[in-house]
Amino acid sequence: xxxxxxxxxxxxxxxxxxxxxxxxxxxxxxxxxxxxxxxxxxxxxxxxxxxxxxxxxxxxxxxxxxxxxxxxxxxxxxxxxxxxxxxxxxxxxxxxxxxxxxxxxxxxxxxxxxxxxxxxxxxxxxxxxxxxxxxxxxxxxxxxxxxxxxxxxxxxxxxxxxxxxxxxxxxxxxxxxxxxxxxxxxxxxxxxxxxxxxxxxxxxxxxxxxxxxxxxxxxxxxxxxxxxxxxxxxxxxx
Amino acid sequence: xxxxxxxxxxxxxxxxxxxxxxxxxxxxxxxxxxxxxxxxxxxxxxxxxxxxxxxxxxxxxxxxxxxxxxxxxxxxxxxxxxxxxxxxxxxxxxxxxxxxxxxxxxxxxxxxxxxxxxxxxxxxxxxxxxxxxxxxxxxxxxxxxxxxxxxxxxxxxxxxxxxxxxxxxxxxxxxxxxxxxxxxxxxxxxxxxxxxxxxxxxxxxxxxxxxxxxxxxxxxxxxxxxxxxxxxxxxxxxxxxxxxxxxxxxxxxxxxxxxxxxxxxxxxxxxxxxxxxxxxxxxxx
Numbered sequence: 001x002x003x004x005x006x007x008x009x010x011x012x013x014x015x016x017x018x019x020x021x022x023x024x025x026x027x028x029x030x031x032x033x034x035x036x037x038x039x040x041x042x043x044x045x046x047x048x049x050x051x052x053x054x055x056x057x058x059x060x061x062x063x064x065x066x067x068x069x070x071x072x073x074x075x076x077x078x079x080x081x082x083x084x085x086x087x088x089x090x091x092x093x094x095x096x097x098x099x100x101x102x103x104x105x106x107x108x109x110x111x112x113x114x115x116x117x118x119x120x121x122x123x124x125x126x127x128x129x130x131x132x133x134x135x136x137x138x139x140x141x142x143x144x145x146x147x148x149x150x151x152x153x154x155x156x157x158x159x160x161x162x163x164x165x166x167x168x169x170x171x172x173x174x175x176x177x178x179x180x181x182x183x184x185x186x187x188x189x190x191x192x193x194x195x196x197x198x199x200x201x202x203x204x205x206x207x208x209x210x211x212x213x214x215x216x217x218x219x220x221x222x223x224x225x226x227x228x229x230x231x232x233x234x235x236x237x238x
Numbered sequence: 239x240x241x242x243x244x245x246x247x248x249x250x251x252x253x254x255x256x257x258x259x260x261x262x263x264x265x266x267x268x269x270x271x272x273x274x275x276x277x278x279x280x281x282x283x284x285x286x287x288x289x290x291x292x293x294x295x296x297x298x299x300x301x302x303x304x305x306x307x308x309x310x311x312x313x314x315x316x317x318x319x320x321x322x323x324x325x326x327x328x329x330x331x332x333x334x335x336x337x338x339x340x341x342x343x344x345x346x347x348x349x350x351x352x353x354x355x356x357x358x359x360x361x362x363x364x365x366x367x368x369x370x371x372x373x374x375x376x377x378x379x380x381x382x383x384x385x386x387x388x389x390x391x392x393x394x395x396x397x398x399x400x401x402x403x404x405x406x407x408x409x410x411x412x413x414x415x416x417x418x419x420x421x422x423x424x425x426x427x428x429x430x431x432x433x434x435x436x437x438x439x440x441x442x443x444x445x446x447x448x449x450x451x452x453x454x455x456x457x458x459x460x461x462x463x464x465x466x467x468x469x470x471x472x473x474x475x476x477x478x479x480x481x482x483x484x485x486x487x488x489x490x491x492x493x494x495x496x497x498x499x500x501x502x503x504x505x506x507x508x509x510x511x512x513x514x515x516x517x518x519x520x521x522x523x
Contacts (some may be wrong), residue, residue: 032356048346051522067519073348085358087282088275099271099349104348 007056018204029181034201062212073104082138084126093123105145143219276361293373307382330405332423335415389472393465403510461506
């Protein structure tokens with residue numbers, strides 16, 4: 001469904017992505033794991049067309065996405081830090097994005113908006129929102145258009161435990177419908193319940209990409225964070 | 239270089255395509271859907287209102303001070319040639335950087351990058367043209383609703399559009415806000431102040447040679463000079479026309495001189511914008 005082929009990107013002298021080739025299918029929930037600055041967010045931005053790769057290619061359903069834009073109708077994106085115009089009100093923001101995407105989606109999904117009780121802060125301007133509330137807005141926008149691909153960059157960071165659970169349940173529900181979900185998080189226990197596959201990126205290279213069950217079996221651990229710690233230890237000794 | 243129509247056409251095609259698919263009856267061009275929010279964002283900013291009031295005060299003051307509206311026009315021309323480029327270029331640059339979040343949000347939606355830049359450009363153009371129309375247009379209509387008055391208004395509007403385009407071009411090249419504003423100020427300084435000094439220097443240095451054609455070219459290379467020529471040709475005051483104005487008149491005659499000068503002024507807006515769109519398409523956000 002979504003595939004990157006030998007994707008490379010440098011910012012100046014710094015090589016952020018170095019020949020990343022990954023193929024992801026509908027129904028998968030792929031967790032991007034790696035140290036800070038390993039290239040996870042840049043990889044996501046390449047998939048979205050926000051960052052233009054130096055070389056390599058990305059295809060979605062077999063179509064090249066570079067220089068293309070229409071494919072983004074199939075993507076819901078929740079950025080790591082949701083940055084929005086200061087003066088705009090929450091309600092206006094939702095109206096605006098709906099207006100911009102008009103004609104590109106089949107149905108509106110307001111499950112999250114109701115679960116997060118967006119009505120109670122719809123009149124506030126984006127500038128006055130707390131970090132967590134902003135995350136809720138980002139999450140609502142990502143799921144709003146019922147997209148086939150969900151890209152969630154650090155979705156639970158800054159969310160209170162209750163909201164975090166709501167979001168996780170929503171991700172699971174969408175995964176069950178056969179959507180492709182891409183996740184990054186440093187809270188591995190959050191990812192454990194959601195993930196089907198783990199993509200470990202380090203210094204812009206794919207270290208491994210395999211189903212979570214296989215990873216757990218290989219390392220003999222039953223928790224994702226233990227398994228990852230195990231792999232990292234092996235890396236250090238090798 | 240592709241023509242403007244070719245460059246804008248894909249966005250327009252997108253709009254018609256949406257109409258034909260009939261998914262939404264009221265689907266307009268995405269540029270116009272976004273402009274509404276760009277304008278909303280700009281008008282939250284009180285600077286536009288302040289700018290309108292400033293222009294209004296200056297124009298009313300100048301017309302009110304002298305009995306002869308032509309004298310008022312000449313004084314106003316000198317102020318317009320300095321102030322409109324400065325405000326347009328600085329305001330547009332600051333706005334584009336402040337809209338960074340908005341642009342990032344839009345770039346993740348299913349729309350073209352070109353749509354994003356064009357909607358920012360048109361939003362700025364609409365907002366600042368309203369300011370110019372109210373601040374300069376209304377006093378001109380009250381005191382001197384003549385062809386000369388109109389040409390001054392046209393020059394002010396032309397300069398506003400040109401310097402917004404130049405500001406966006408400078409903004410897509412530099413990531414850093416401070417650097418972007420610096421470049422914008424330099425552009426203004428160069429065109430408004432430095433250029434005339436350079437032209438004079440060239441004319442004096444090569445005074446022994448025939449420089450008529452060269453001078454015409456030199457005037458075309460500065461949008462502010464072009465705007466001045468447009469107004470002075472219309473005013474028909476040879477003493478004030480200056481060297482380049484006299485040449486434009488001699489070579490092209492008044493009406494052709496105005497038309498060609500306005501045409502070149504338009505190019506000064508179109509070419510930077512096409513370049514800005516081209517650069518922005520490849521920009522990492």
